[in-house]
Amino acid sequence: MKIKIIALGKIKEKFLKDGIDEFLKRLTPYAAVEIIELTPVEIKDENLTQRALNDEGEKILSHIKPQSYVITMEINGKQFSSEEFADKITELTNDGQSEIIFVIGSSCGISKNVSARANLKMSMSKMTFLHQFARLILVEQIYRAFKIIKGETYHK
Secondary structure, three states, X not given: OEEXXXXXXXXXXXXXXXXXXXXXXXXXXXXXXXXXXXXXXOXXXXXXXXXXXXXXXXXXHOOOOOOOEEEEEEEEEEOOOHHHHHHHHHHHHHOOOOEEEEEEXXXXXXXXXXXXXXXXXXXXXXXXXXXXXHHHHHHHHHHHHHHHHOOOHHHO
């Protein structure tokens, strides 16, 4: 299984980088995980937010193959327990999906064209997280899902 995380912005805080790197290392036996960091469009005028989202959307879509399964992280997306998330990854694997792409948008969200491309819209929580924290939480949950799938003890 190949997993890509497309995220807008760079992680600047060392503690977050260290946490993400730790879970990426732990994921090595289970899946090839790649993080693609894209530069968000700077918004100097709030009236241009939609234009910025569209520009970011084009950047994101340029990294997505037609056959890839795309999961966007969205406020109104479906929420999963860790076990349900593991079941979803198992289902995708059994259906022959070879690549899952997770998309974490900018602080303004995700463009309509990226949302429309999503096979699944997922929400981590009803709470709002900093995008940098969302990335750490996502890689931890992907790791947890593989531990659940393999019947290993980490997830409890």
